[in-house]
Amino acid sequence: MWSIVHKMGSPPWFYRFANRAIAWLLPIVLLALVVGSIWGLLIAPPDYRQGNSYRIIFIHVPAAVVALAGYYVMATAGLMSLVWKIKMADTAMRALAPVGAALTFIALVTGSIWGKPTWGAWWVWDARITSMLILFFLYLGVMALSEAFDNKAAAAKACAVLSLVGTVNIPIIYKSVDWWYSLHQPASIKFTGESAIDTSMLYPLLLMILAFYGLFALSVLLRMRTELLLTYRQSAWLNAEVS
Amino acid sequence: MLPELGTFLRFQAQRHLQAALRRPGDIVGPLIFFLMVVTLFPLGLGPDPAVLAALSPGILWVVALLSSLVVSGRLFQSDYEDGTLEQLALSPHPLALSAMVEVFCHWLLSGMSLALVSPVFAGLLNMPTQAMPVLMSSLALGTLCLSLIGAVAASLTVALRRGGVLLSLLSIPLTVPVLIFGTAAVREAALGYDPTSWLALLGALAAGGCVLAPFAIAAGLRISLEA
Amino acid sequence: MPADLLKLESVDLDRGVRRLLSGVSFVVREGDCWQMLGSNGSGKTSLMRAIAGLTRLGLQGDRVCTESVIYQGHLPGLKSLLSCRENLRWHGSGRVTDDFQKIDVALARVGLQGYEETEICQLSAGQQRRVGLARLWLSEAQLWLLDEPFTAIDVDGTAMLEAQIQRHCEAGGAVVFTSHQPTRMAALKMLDLNQYAA
Numbered sequence: 065m066w067s068i069v070h071k072m073g074s075p076p077w078f079y080r081f082a083n084r085a086i087a088w089l090l091p092i093v094l095l096a097l098v099v100g101s102i103w104g105l106l107i108a109p110p111d112y113r114q115g116n117s118y119r120i121i122f123i124h125v126p127a128a129v130v131a132l133a134g135y136y137v138m139a140t141a142g143l144m145s146l147v148w149k150i151k152m153a154d155t156a157m158r159a160l161a162p163v164g165a166a167l168t169f170i171a172l173v174t175g176s177i178w179g180k181p182t183w184g185a186w187w188v189w190d191a192r193i194t195s196m197l198i199l200f201f202l203y204l205g206v207m208a209l210s211e212a213f214d215n216k217a218a219a220a221k222a223c224a225v226l227s228l229v230g231t232v233n234i235p236i237i238y239k240s241v242d243w244w245y246s247l248h249q250p251a252s253i254k255f256t257g258e259s260a261i262d263t264s265m266l267y268p269l270l271l272m273i274l275a276f277y278g279l280f281a282l283s284v285l286l287r288m289r290t291e292l293l294l295t296y297r298q299s300a301w302l303n304a305e306v307s
Numbered sequence: 308m309l310p311e312l313g314t315f316l317r318f319q320a321q322r323h324l325q326a327a328l329r330r331p332g333d334i335v336g337p338l339i340f341f342l343m344v345v346t347l348f349p350l351g352l353g354p355d356p357a358v359l360a361a362l363s364p365g366i367l368w369v370v371a372l373l374s375s376l377v378v379s380g381r382l383f384q385s386d387y388e389d390g391t392l393e394q395l396a397l398s399p400h401p402l403a404l405s406a407m408v409e410v411f412c413h414w415l416l417s418g419m420s421l422a423l424v425s426p427v428f429a430g431l432l433n434m435p436t437q438a439m440p441v442l443m444s445s446l447a448l449g450t451l452c453l454s455l456i457g458a459v460a461a462s463l464t465v466a467l468r469r470g471g472v473l474l475s476l477l478s479i480p481l482t483v484p485v486l487i488f489g490t491a492a493v494r495e496a497a498l499g500y501d502p503t504s505w506l507a508l509l510g511a512l513a514a515g516g517c518v519l520a521p522f523a524i525a526a527g528l529r530i531s532l533e534a
Numbered sequence: 535m536p537a538d539l540l541k542l543e544s545v546d547l548d549r550g551v552r553r554l555l556s557g558v559s560f561v562v563r564e565g566d567c568w569q570m571l572g573s574n575g576s577g578k579t580s581l582m583r584a585i586a587g588l589t590r591l592g593l594q595g596d597r598v599c600t601e602s603v604i605y606q607g608h609l610p611g612l613k614s615l616l617s618c619r620e621n622l623r624w625h626g627s628g629r630v631t632d633d634f635q636k637i638d639v640a641l642a643r644v645g646l647q648g649y650e651e652t653e654i655c656q657l658s659a660g661q662q663r664r665v666g667l668a669r670l671w672l673s674e675a676q677l678w679l680l681d682e683p684f685t686a687i688d689v690d691g692t693a694m695l696e697a698q699i700q701r702h703c704e705a706g707g708a709v710v711f712t713s714h715q716p717t718r719m720a721a722l723k724m725l726d727l728n729q730y731a732a
Contacts, residue, residue, distance in 0.1 A: 146526070201480040208476050212467045215550040217591045218533040222463045225526045226477060229459055232519060233481050236512070240484035247491055295551055311629055318623065318630040326615040390609025393588055394626030397605055533589045 073150035075292055076301045082289045089282045096275035104268035111265075117181040120174050122269060126276035128171035128196060132234075134164035134280060135199065138206070139231040142224030152288070154220030155295075157227070158210055159287035163280060165203035171196055191245035195238050202230045315400050316408050323412040326385075333381070334416050337374045338424060344370045345428045356433040363432035364493035367442065368449070368486055370428075371421060375450055376475050378417045379457025382409065383528065387465045396532055403521035406528060410458045410520075418450025434497060441496035441506070448509040449489040455516040456481045462527030466534040485512060536564035538598070539677045539708050540585065545595035546732075547581055553732035554580055554592070560725055562677065562710060567703045567719060570712040572727030578712040581727065582681045583607070585710070603627060604675035608682060610662050614655035618646060618665050621654060627675040640671040644694065659686045667695060670702075678702060680711040 072078060104122030111118040138160040145153035175193045176186050187193075206223050213219035261269070296302040327333060348366050349359060359366075386392040386409070395405045425446050426439045434442070460477040464470035492505035540562040547555040554577035562568060572578050584593045586605040604627035612621045622637045624630045631637070638650055644664040654662060663686050670678060678699070684692055696719050699709045703721070710725075 198480045198483055201476075205477045205480060208473055209463060212464070212469070212473055213534055215534050215591075217548070217550055218530050221530045221533070221591065222527065225459075225523055225530065226463060229481065229523050233484070236484045237480070240487045244487040244491070314630050315624070322613065322616065322620070322624075325620070326613055329615045385613070388609070389613065390607060390611035391613060393605065393607055393609065394611045396588060397586060397603075397626040399601070529590075532583075533591050 073148075073152050075151065075296060076305070078152045079289065079292050079302070079305060082285045082292070086282065086285050086289065089278055089285070093275060093278035093282050096271060096278060100268055100272040100275050104265075104272055108265050108268050109262075114182065117178065120178045122272045124171055124174035124178060125269060126273040127167045127174065128192075129273055130276045130280050131164055131167035131171055131196070132199060133277075134160060134167060135202065135227070135234065136231060138164060139224075139227040142227045145220055145224045146228075153224075154217065155288050155291050156284065157206075157220055157223050159284045159291060161203055161206045161210065161223070163283045163287065165200060165207060167276070167280065168196060168200040168203055172200060189245075191242050194245070195241045198237055198241070199234070202234070206230075312400055312404070315398075316404060319405050319408045320412055323409055324416075327412070327416050334420060337378045337417055338420060340377060341370055341374045341421060341428065344373065345431055348432070360433040360435065360497070363429060363434040364438070364442075364490045364497060366432060367425065367429060367434075368446075368490045368493065371425075371446055371450065371489075372453060372482055372486055374421065375418065375453040375457060376478055378413070379454070379461050379478065380471050380474050382413055382454075382458050382461040383465045383531075384461075387531065392465075392528060393532065396529060401525070402528060403525035406458070406462070406524045407517075407521050410454055410524070413458075414451050414454040418454055419447060421450060422446035434493075437499070438493055438497040441502045442493050445489045445492040445502075445506060445509060448506065448513050449485050451513045452485045452509065452516050453478075453482060455513075455520040456485070459520055459523045459527060462524045462531060464531075465528070466531035485509070488512065536566075536706075538563055539566075539600045539603075540710070541596070541598040542585070543596040545584075545593060545597060547577055547584055548592035548594070549577070549580055550592075555727060555730040556732040558595075558727075558730045562708050564676070564706045564708055565703050566708045566723060567699060567721060568708075568710040568723045568725055569717065570710060570725045570727060571714075572712075576727040576731060578727060579608070579681055582679055582710070582712060586679050600677050602674070602676040603679060604670065604673045604677070605679045606666055606669070606681065606683060608685075610654075610666050612654045612662060612665055615653060617651050617653055618657075618668075619650045621665065622668060622672060625669050625673060627673050631672070636672065637668075640668040641665075643671055644668045645690070660688060660691065663687050664691060667691070667698065670698060676707050678707065678709040678711075680709065682713060683711050684713050684715060684717075 072081075100122065105119050108119070110116050138157055141153045141156040141160060144150050145157060172193065175196065179188050179190075179193075180186055206226055209226055210219045210223045213222060293302065345366065348362070352358060352362065383392065383406070386395065396402055398405070422443050425442055429439055429442055456478050457474070459481075460474045461470075463477065464474045467473060488505050488508045492502040492509065495502040495505060538561055542561075543559050545555070545558045546553065547558070558581065560568070570578050570582070580589070580592070582605075583589045585597065585599065586603065587599065588605070604625065611626070618641055619634060619637050622640065623632070638647075641647065641650055644667045646661065646664055646668065649657065649661070654665065657665070663683075667683075683695060687695065696717055699711070700719055703709060
């Protein structure tokens with residue numbers, strides 16, 4: 065176990081690992097995305113209340129799920145960087161934040177597009193979408209902090225502390241936004257709740273969620289590899305590896 | 308060790324309070340800021356007392372949050388600039404505790420003073436009198452949470468040249484629960500309901516914050532010394 | 535054989551992703567006085583901060599350092615709104631003291647008699663450095679880490695500090711300081727950082 069952790073911390077090992085992982089992931093993720101999209105957008109039956117407009121959940125829900133999970137992955141990388149001082153964890157954090165922010169942004173935009181036919185407005189201060197917006201702010205904070213430091217090692221540690229603080233706060237934020245929403249109780253259509261989703265919609269949704277996890281891992285690995293190439297462009301091992 | 312730690316912490320507290328009291332403008336300034344921003348709301352929303360009364364819990368809490376953000380930027384700043392922070396970090400006493408002393412002193416002078424004078428501002432917005440004690444207690448508890456959050460953000464940004472805006476970016480998402488619980492307590496009280504559960508939630512946040520924040524603050528300060 | 539107060543064994547020092555120094559090894563024993571030399575940007579301050587334990591991120595290798603250490607960096611560590619006397623009550627290396635008499639004696643020794651109640655912000659840069667030196671008198675620390683201690687100090691002050699450093703070493707303490715200027719101190723050991731440049 066420890067030897068794996070230590071190996072993962074070494075940039076040459078990780079560079080080779082990233083190369084292999086990207087080569088494997090790329091076709092699988094593309095296939096899953098194409099199949100999931102066709103299945104969800106064309107084959108799955110229309111919703112009896114919302115017609116075809118519900119189909120945006122095949123993008124919206126996976127993006128939202130992976131965006132939230134991504135924050136926890138980032139915080140885990142932060143913990144590894146703080147406790148075990150693993151160099152690659154620093155790189156991972158820097159790579160994770162923009163990807164997570166992008167997914168959160170996709171979830172927000174698709175949510176707002178979905179809101180137009182459903183609620184008749186582009187933006188509704190619904191509990192879930194508000195929590196998503198705050199998650200987006202949390203990601204932006206980590207990105208801004210990582211940009212602000214000149215010393216990259218210090219930047220990574222600072223982001224690690226911030227994302228750990230955010231991790232403790234996220235459940236509190238979600239719960240409080242929930243209570244805030246029920247306290248103000250607007251007369252809105254409640255449709256995200258109880259009605260159980262039919263398997264004909266569930267399977268493509270699950271496939272899309274898996275595909276988004278794969279897409280997330282792929283983008284992070286690509287960003288990490290790019291950063292390795294930039295950071296170690298003058299070192300011997302990398303030049304030997306590339307040529 | 309322990310009695311010496313007590314002397315040390317008392318000395319640190321005394322040092323902060325003394326320095327702050329020699330420059331009273333720093334204490335009064337945020338209160339005047341609060342007053343001025345509260346004045347802007349009737350000008351923007353119109354003078355209708357009923358409208359102002361209905362919006363007053365939210366207005367007062369948002370303005371309290373803003374003025375807390377403004378003053379949080381000063382936390383640790385002078386200690387960082389004059390090198391006291393280096394000495395605190397090298398001292399055998401835990402940095403988390405000396406930082407907490409500073410946060411408490413900061414809260415006493417900013418948050419508590421704001422809570423004490425808040426009824427005046429509430430009166431300006433025509434808030435019902437029965438809500439005032441709840442406003443004061445919610446602000447007292449809530450500004451402690453805000454000071455802790457601000458201190459975490461300040462510890463991470465104190466070494467950065469343009470840390471001010473960044474500090475707000477880092478703090479605001481984290482302050483959401485405080486704002487929600489605080490406004491809910493005051494709103495319930497203004498409507499004549501029982502606000503205890505909301506105050507209890509604020510108290511829980513403050514207690515949890517006092518336990519966890521020191522670790523984050525100390526880690527943040529040590530990182531800032533590396534930058 | 536005098537005891538080791540500080541020991542670095544093939545230490546590497548990074549700043550961010552850039553390596554500043556590699557393979558630094560040196561031992562400071564009781565009675566030693568080390569001057570750290572090196573051109574601008576050679577990592578004197580960074581190494582000093584790492585030795586003191588202020589920075590840990592960039593340091594790889596073994597560092598053993600005594601607990602009884604006082605560090606004076608570029609920043610004075612003085613509160614500008616408090617008086618000299620109040621400021622000298624505490625320092626990072628030690629405990630809080632109430633012995634005002636001792637503080638006043640230390641202030642007199644660095645030529646600041648009559649300034650006990652003056653706030654730091656009223657003093658000149660050189661006078662503030664002298665308050666910092668008064669700390670060395672008050673400190674009980676064995677190892678002094680002084681980063682550029684001679685900046686902003688006049689001729690008198692320089693001579694005084696040199697004498698102070700020598701006396702401390704003779705009494706079994708040790709000093710590591712950085713400076714570009716040659717000093718008149720005897721029994722000085724030199725650590726040239728240029729030879730460790732990465």
